[in-house]
Amino acid sequence: MSGNDDAAKTAKIEVWWDMMDCPIPEGYDARQVRPSIEKAFTKRGYSGPVSITAYGDQIETPCHVLRALSSTGVAVAQTRSDSTRSVMYRDMVEWRGQNPPPATILIISDQVEGDLSWDLARLQQRTRYRLFLAYSMKPCSDRFLFRNANWRWGQLLEKEEVGTPPSLVAGGLSSAAMFYCKSCNFDCQSLKKFRKHLSSYNHGMEEAIISLDTRLVCVTKNWARNYPATPEHATAKILVLWNMKDCPIPDGYDSRRVRPSIEMAFKELGYSGPVSITAFADQKETPVHHLLALSSTGVDFAHTLPWVEYSRMVSDFDRWADDNPAPATVMIISDELALRKSHSSLICRRLQKFNYNSFLAYSVRPFEMPVLATSAEWLWESLLAVSETRRHILHKCSESERVVASTGMFSCKLCLCDCKSLDDFNKHLLIKEHTKEEKRIITHSQSFPRRQRLYKISNYHDEVGYPPKNKRKRKAPWNGFLPRSLRFTRR
Numbered sequence: 001m002s003g004n005d006d007a008a009k010t011a012k013i014e015v016w017w018d019m020m021d022c023p024i025p026e027g028y029d030a031r032q033v034r035p036s037i038e039k040a041f042t043k044r045g046y047s048g049p050v051s052i053t054a055y056g057d058q059i060e061t062p063c064h065v066l067r068a069l070s071s072t073g074v075a076v077a078q079t080r081s082d083s084t085r086s087v088m089y090r091d092m093v094e095w096r097g098q099n100p101p102p103a104t105i106l107i108i109s110d111q112v113e114g115d116l117s118w119d120l121a122r123l124q125q126r127t128r129y130r131l132f133l134a135y136s137m138k139p140c141s142d143r144f145l146f147r148n149a150n151w152r153w154g155q156l157l158e159k160e161e162v163g164t165p166p167s168l169v170a171g172g173l174s175s176a177a178m179f180y181c182k183s184c185n186f187d188c189q190s191l192k193k194f195r196k197h198l199s200s201y202n203h204g205m206e207e208a209i210i211s212l213d214t215r216l217v218c219v220t221k222n223w224a225r226n227y228p229a230t231p232e233h234a235t236a237k238i239l240v241l242w243n244m245k246d247c248p249i250p251d252g253y254d255s256r257r258v259r260p261s262i263e264m265a266f267k268e269l270g271y272s273g274p275v276s277i278t279a280f281a282d283q284k285e286t287p288v289h290h291l292l293a294l295s296s297t298g299v300d301f302a303h304t305l306p307w308v309e310y311s312r313m314v315s316d317f318d319r320w321a322d323d324n325p326a327p328a329t330v331m332i333i334s335d336e337l338a339l340r341k342s343h344s345s346l347i348c349r350r351l352q353k354f355n356y357n358s359f360l361a362y363s364v365r366p367f368e369m370p371v372l373a374t375s376a377e378w379l380w381e382s383l384l385a386v387s388e389t390r391r392h393i394l395h396k397c398s399e400s401e402r403v404v405a406s407t408g409m410f411s412c413k414l415c416l417c418d419c420k421s422l423d424d425f426n427k428h429l430l431i432k433e434h435t436k437e438e439k440r441i442i443t444h445s446q447s448f449p450r451r452q453r454l455y456k457i458s459n460y461h462d463e464v465g466y467p468p469k470n471k472r473k474r475k476a477p478w479n480g481f482l483p484r485s486l487r488f489t490r491r
């Protein structure tokens with residue numbers, strides 16, 4: 001792991017900068033941009049060579065700024081303002097294709113949120129780069145996109161200005177400084193030529209007639225749903241996190257077939273690594289015969305309540321990730337995690353962070369493509385049917401009606417306690433400490449809508465001012481409920 005880390009820290013750093021979203025402040029020396037960015041990286045231990053491209057409508061950029069930028073090796077790209085975002089993204093995708101990791105990416109823009117972050121999060125799950133963002137007004141608040149930092153553009157420039165004399169200019173025009181016109185596919189190394197090009201008839205015509213697609217092209221949208229295993233994943237471990245409530249065992253289905261079905265589906269795609277399965281649910285509602293049968297096939301049980309199911313899943317995942325670095329595969333069986341928003345963000349961020357391969361199964365095919373970038377997806381029902389056609393393999397197992405002694409683990413994710421047998425587990429679910437913990441979580445979750453409302457009210461007051469001037473000032477009733485930090489934090 002540390003070897004990978006070292007390589008990442010000295011790897012190249014590529015910067016895509018939207019100059020219109022994040023402009024150079026009035027009076028700021030443009031020659032400081034590069035050293036400021038470099039210092040921000042150095043501070044975090046990244047020492048690789050930095051290349052920066054500044055995008056925007058450069059007709060509006062003063063000559064001395066262009067000169068200053070290029071003198072410090074910042075490349076300048078001409079784009080129509082309305083297509084800067086899509087051109088920048090297209091260039092980044094192309095760069096990724098030519099520059100395999102390890103490498104670091106910095107996107108300086110106010111327009112990362114939305115389809116860009118969705119597509120980027122999926123790209124990052126498949127091929128992981130260190131990702132940094134910077135913004136001036138509008139930070140990307142999509143929680144599913146994992147980034148190493150989200151800098152404020154102003155601060156990024158400000159902090160570094162003090163005490164850093166502009167020294168890079170002495171060498172004159174850097175060899176890295178190129179000028180590009182993205183509308184005409186034109187490039188040169190001379191500012192004079194570039195200005196001349198921008199004011200030329202041909203350029204004007206090109207920008208007027210071409211209908212540059214201003215819409216972002218999401219490259220992961222046409223990714224297939226099932227890929228055969230890559231050599232590195234073929235024999236790697238597979239962790240299965242199964243939400244039994246979303247994807248229950250159908251009536252009459254022999255639950256001893258769950259594990260073989262899952263394993264066979266994996267094998268069909270070339271995955272033969274060891275599979276560990278944990279079933280999450282309020283296990284008091286799971287029929288005993290399912291508990292016995294599943295655990296006899298080595299399925300682990302985690303007892304949770306609906307409100308904490310995903311957080312417990314994620315903490316299980318984290319613990320597993322500590323001991324199992326990539327390559328490995330994580331399978332999520334859940335309807336909720338197949339949704340674009342919702343809890344999937346927690347899992348998605350971790351998949352980007354750890355660079356795992358991922359599978360997904362759901363009871364209903366999601367309407368939108370999930371942000372989880374999967375190598376394989378199944379409908380729960382058809383996944384369970386996989387073993388049906390190959391009954392002979394199961395013959396030995398189904399021969400006897402008697403369930404063998406359990407091999408799976410039972411754990412209560414509310415009290416964080418592990419039980420080796422179903423008997424112990426059942427006993428645990430009845431003890432006072434457990435009941436108390438369960439009650440505490442239920443009470444907490446029931447008060448959630450109320451706390452959420454109070455939080456929103458406090459945000460509203462924060463925006464419009466409180467109390468209204470024509471009313472007598474009195475202590476707000478919500479004062480006692482929310483900690484100060486929550487009351488005045490705006491997201």
Ligand SMILES: [Zn+2]
Nearest residue numbers: 181183184203
């Ligand atoms: Zn042009």
Ligand SMILES: [Zn+2]
Nearest residue numbers: 412414415434
């Ligand atoms: Zn418990």
